[in-house]
Structures are given as structure tokens and as C-alpha cells.
Amino acid sequence: MFVVNLLLILFSIICSIFLVRWFLHRIALIYAVRKCVEWAADRFHVHQHFKVPELNDSTQQQNLFYRRVSLYLSSLPSLEDSDFTNLFTGKKPNDIVLSVDENQAIQDVFLGARVSWLNQVDRDRGNQIVRRSFVLRIKKKDKRRILKPYLQHIHAVSDDIEQRGAELKIHNHCDGRWKSVPFNHPANYDALVLDPDLKAKIRHDLETFLKSKQYYHKLGRVWKRSYLLYGPSGTGKSSFIAATANLLNYDVYYVNLSQVADEADLNSLLLQTTSKSLIVVEDLDRYVSERSNARITSSGLLNFMDGLMNSQDERIFIFTMNNKDGIGIDPALLRPGRIDMHIHFPMCDFVSFKNLANNYLGVKDHKLFPQVEEIFQSGARMSAAEISELMLVNRSSPSRALKSVISALQSNSKSGGKVATRLSDSSASSPAPPSVTEEGGGAAWKETMPKEFRKLYGLLRLKSSKRPGSLDADEVSLCIGYARKGRFGRDREALCEAERLLNDMGHYNSNCKADMLNVLVAIKVKVKSDS
Numbered sequence: 263m264f265v266v267n268l269l270l271i272l273f274s275i276i277c278s279i280f281l282v283r284w285f286l287h288r289i290a291l292i293y294a295v296r297k298c299v300e301w302a303a304d305r306f307h308v309h310q311h312f313k314v315p316e317l318n319d320s321t322q323q324q325n326l327f328y329r330r331v332s333l334y335l336s337s338l339p340s341l342e343d344s345d346f347t348n349l350f351t352g353k354k355p356n357d358i359v360l361s362v363d364e365n366q367a368i369q370d371v372f373l374g375a376r377v378s379w380l381n382q383v384d385r386d387r388g389n390q391i392v393r394r395s396f397v398l399r400i401k402k403k404d405k406r407r408i409l410k411p412y413l414q415h416i417h418a419v420s421d422d423i424e425q426r427g428a429e430l431k432i433h434n435h436c437d438g439r440w441k442s443v444p445f446n447h448p449a450n451y452d453a454l455v456l457d458p459d460l461k462a463k464i465r466h467d468l469e470t471f472l473k474s475k476q477y478y479h480k481l482g483r484v485w486k487r488s489y490l491l492y493g494p495s496g497t498g499k500s501s502f503i504a505a506t507a508n509l510l511n512y513d514v515y516y517v518n519l520s521q522v523a524d525e526a527d528l529n530s531l532l533l534q535t536t537s538k539s540l541i542v543v544e545d546l547d548r549y550v551s552e553r554s555n556a557r558i559t560s561s562g563l564l565n566f567m568d569g570l571m572n573s574q575d576e577r578i579f580i581f582t583m584n585n586k587d588g589i590g591i592d593p594a595l596l597r598p599g600r601i602d603m604h605i606h607f608p609m610c611d612f613v614s615f616k617n618l619a620n621n622y623l624g625v626k627d628h629k630l631f632p633q634v635e636e637i638f639q640s641g642a643r644m645s646a647a648e649i650s651e652l653m654l655v656n657r658s659s660p661s662r663a664l665k666s667v668i669s670a671l672q673s674n675s676k677s678g679g680k681v682a683t684r685l686s687d688s689s690a691s692s693p694a695p696p697s698v699t700e701e702g703g704g705a706a707w708k709e710t711m712p713k714e715f716r717k718l719y720g721l722l723r724l725k726s727s728k729r730p731g732s733l734d735a736d737e738v739s740l741c742i743g744y745a746r747k748g749r750f751g752r753d754r755e756a757l758c759e760a761e762r763l764l765n766d767m768g769h770y771n772s773n774c775k776a777d778m779l780n781v782l783v784a785i786k787v788k789v790k791s792d793s
């Protein structure tokens with residue numbers, strides 16, 4: 263009996279091996295048959311070939327289309343099915359990038375037609391590479407139908423890959439030229455506290471815009487969209503801009519109209535910008551209301567807003583204002599078509615406060631919430647920036663953070679909207695940073711400039727004395743917001759001191775330092791122009 267069982271087991275093992283071999287052989291057979299059919303088809307001139315050499319024959323310069331094809335092929339899922347594929351590490355250590363090996367083909371399907379690409383590498387007798395090219399193989403019957411759109415498709419996809427792979431940049435101008443630094447702002451739409459319906463509407467608007475190239479061109483319009491963000495200071499306008507840049511993967515160009523010499527300068531700056539970018543003009547109301555010494559005419563400004571000076575495609579213009587009904591604002595500036603969407607950034611209400619408490623303190627509900635709600639109902643208002651700063655400084659104790667928000671709200675309602683906010687309450691263990699006076703209006707900033715500078719200075723000092731590590735993104739963007747608005751006054755000594763402190767911050771990460779350097783450059787420009 264034992265022998266019979268053993269024989270049965272042996273028999274089934276042999277059968278399995280036979281089946282596996284037969285199956286593998288069958289696949290190989292199919293492969294061989296397919297190769298024969300392809301060879302035969304080539305003999306009968308069913309296919310046509312298009313070669314994309316790496317170098318231009320006459321000039322021996324790089325053929326840009328070769329690079330595009332290479333990018334495109336590296337994005338094809340069928341790359342994994344190629345007989346030989348090279349594996350490389352990508353930009354991030356955990357990324358694995360695939361690329362087709364020498365003289366291997368890769369299949370693609372476009373508009374129902376099958377095409378293939380050969381990565382052709384010619385070597386001489388000494389095995390040195392003499393020529394590289396990609397060879398597109400396409401059926402003659404499909405050529406007329408798909409060739410042109412297929413090549414355009416390769417352009418579009420490779421463009422997109424390049425854009426996504428490229429590091430985002432923030433550009434500020436100085437003496438008529440753009441100066442760029444890497445844009446590493448972590449702002450994102452999810453962390454932005456805004457009415458959810460409005461947020462969804464804006465997202466939809468942006469996504470529709472991105473897909474509307476043909477539509478705009480058919481109408482003979484420049485493919486651009488303009489948004490006006492308006493609301494009191496510290497309500498999230500600049501954070502929205504950073505979040506939009508991250509969402510769309512667009513570079514940001516900050517146009518400081520008061521630093522533009524004349525219209526020719528403005529034109530030249532615009533011509534130097536690239537497509538797929540956000541062109542941002544902050545505080546348009548302030549510029550318009552202080553136009554007495556303006557060097558750009560009204561029509562120059564309108565032409566700029568209409569994107570007439572540069573018809574480069576895929577631009578988003580964003581203008582910010584504290585008060586869009588302010589004195590001196592020409593309604594033509596904000597008419598439909600010139601500004602496509604007006605987005606209001608209000609002061610915090612109880613719902614936004616709860617969102618901030620959740621984001622900053624991880625608190626969804628708290629016994630102090632009813633008290634906060636009551637104060638909001640009595641009409642007290644604070645900006646998200648003020649509330650978030652209180653939460654940030656007191657983040658180790660949610661109760662303390664909420665108490666400090668309550669006392670700030672109370673003093674806000676007593677002072678009728680003028681908020682006197684301490685960054686940390688008296689129970690906070692950290693050294694108290696300087697107090698800040700925040701006002702909603704535009705002109706009042708002039709009086710508070712030195713205080714705003716002291717705020718940055720206090721923040722730097724607090725950070726450098728208290729703990730190592732990076733400045734929080736919120737704090738950095740707050741400083742940048744203030745600096746960009748030139749709200750630091752002309753306190754040269756404090757500026758030098760701040761610069762010295764920044765230099766001492768060897769332990770801060772480089773992104774943070776780059777941001778802070780931005781702040782200081784902006785302050786310097788401001789101090790220079792004021793003096």
C-alpha cells in the first residue's frame with residue numbers, strides 16, 4: 263500500500279512538471295509566432311517607421327523631441343512588459359524609475375491603434391555608441407489618422423511630466439529681473455479654513471480652467487483666469503495662494519507694483535514669466551489708493567490685468583485686497599472678465615474657530631467651546647492668523663490655548679474690533695513674545711509698522727533662545743506676509759539684529775532659512791525704498 267501511494271505522488275509530481283513545461287513552452291511558442299508575424303509584416307511594408315535621433319544631423323545639437331519621447335516612454339505602463347527594462351533610483355530615494363533597454367521595443371496604444379517604439383542604439387566595432395534614436399513603428403493604415411495627434415499627445419504628456427518633476431519656484435523681482443528661490447511652502451487646501459462649499463467651488467473652477475485650453479482658443483481668448491481675494495488681514499489670502507500653487511504645481515511670480523519702474527518694466531517682467539504660473543499682485547487696493555506717485559497709468563494697469571502684454575497660455579492671476587470697496591477703486595478694475603471670481607476671506611466665526619482648534623490642537627470638542635461660541639455670538643471677531651498663533655504658542659495645553667483665545671476675543675469685543683492680542687497668556691511657560699496690535703483696515707498699518715517689525719524680531723529671538731528646530735510653516739508665512747506688505751517700518755538696527763539672529767540659526771533647516779531670507783530681502787527692499 264505504501265509503495266502504491268509513493269508511486270501515485272511521484273506520478274502527480276511528474277505530471278505537474280510536464281504541465282508547467284508545456285505551458286512555458288506554449289508561451290515561448292506564442293512569442294516566437296508573434297515575432298515571425300511582425301517580421302513578415304515588415305517585409306510586406308505594412309508598417310512605416312519614423313526615426314527620432316538624439317542629435318540633429320547638421321548641428322549635432324540635442325534634438326529636443328528625443329528628450330520628450332524619452333520622458334513619454336518612461337511614463338508608459340507597458341514599459342513593464344518590455345523584454346528588457348532598466349531600473350534606476352528616481353529623485354526620491356524610494357522611487358524606482360524604469361527605462362527601456364538598448365534595442366528593445368515598447369508597445370503603446372493611441373486612439374485604438376497599436377504602435378511600437380524601438381530604443382535603437384548603434385555601436386561601432388569597438389562597442390562605442392555612435393548613435394541613439396527612438397524609432398516609431400506605425401501601421402500605414404493608421405498613420406494618417408493618428409500620427410499628428412499622437413505626436414501632440416507626446417508633447418503634452420512630456421510637458422506635464424517635466425512640470426511635475428520640476429521644483430516649484432517663487433520669483434520676486436528686483437531691478438527689472440526675476441530672482442527665484444525654491445518654493446517649499448507646505449500650505450494645502452485641506453488645512454485652509456474656508457467655507458467648504460466655497461472651497462469646493464474654487465477647486466472645481468480651477469480644475470475646469472485647466473481642462474479648457476481648446477475652449478479658450480476657439481473663443482480667441484487668452485487662456486487665463488483671474489481671482490480677487492479680499493478680506494481683512496490674516497484671514498488666509500496668502501495661504502490660499504501658496505495652497506493653489508501646490509495644488510496646480512505652478513510657479514509663483516510676485517509682482518510688487520510699487521517696485522516697478524514704469525510700464526515698460528512691467529511689460530518686460532511679464533514677458534519673462536513662464537506659462538503654468540500664478541502671477542500674484544498683493545494689496546492692489548493699497549497700490550490703487552496711493553496712486554498719486556504711481557508710475558503705471560490706469561490703462562497700463564488694466565492691460566496688465568487683462569494679460570494683454572503677454573499672451574502666454576495657462577496663467578492664473580491672483581489679486582489680493584483688504585477692502586475691495588475702498589476709496590479710489592475703479593469698478594472697471596474688478597469687472598467680470600477682468601476678474602473672473604471674487605473670493606471673500608472673512609474673519610473667523612465659531613465654525614472656523616472649531617476647524618482651527620481641530621487642526622492646531624487636535625481638539626474636536628472641549629468644555630470651553632460653549633463659552634467661545636457665546637463670545638462669537640456677541641459679535642467678537644478675530645482673524646484666523648490671530649487665533650492660530652495663540653493656538654500654536656500654547657499647543658502643549660489645549661485648555662490654555664482656548665483660554666487665551668477667549669480672553670483675546672473678550673478684549674476684542676470690548677475694544678470694538680481692535681484686537682490687543684498677546685501671543686501667549688501669562689500662564690505660558692515660554693518667555694512672552696512682544697504684543698501685537700492688529701487692525702482690519704489698510705491705512706492704520708502705517709502707525710503699526712514698527713510694532714510689526716518687532717513681532718518678527720521677537721519671534722526670531724524667541725526661537726533662537728528657546729529651542730532648536732525649524733520655525734513653524736505658519737510663523738514663517740506670517741512673517742513673509744508681513745514683510746511683503748512692508749509692514750516692518752524702517753528700523754535699521756532691528757533689521758541688522760534680526761539678520762544676525764538668522765545667521766546664527768545654523769540648526770534650522772534650509773527651507774526655513776530660505777523663507778526667512780526671503781523675509782529679510784523683502785524688508786531690506788522696503789527699508790531702502792523708504793529711506
Ligand SMILES: Nc1ncnc2c1ncn2[C@@H]1O[C@H](COP(=O)(O)OP(=O)(O)OP(=O)(O)O)[C@@H](O)[C@H]1O
Pocket residue numbers: 453454455456494495496497498499500501502584607645646647648650735736737739740743744747
Ligand atoms: N483661513 C485660514 N485657514 C487656516 N489658516 C489661516 C487662515 N487664515 C490665516 N491663517 C493662518 O494665519 C497665517 C497668516 O495668514 P495669511 O498670510 O494667509 O493671511 P492674509 O489674509 O494673506 O493676510 P494679509 O492681508 O495681512 O496679507 C497663515 O500662515 C495661517 O497659518
Ligand SMILES: [Mg+2]
Pocket residue numbers: 499500501544743
Ligand atoms: Mg497676505
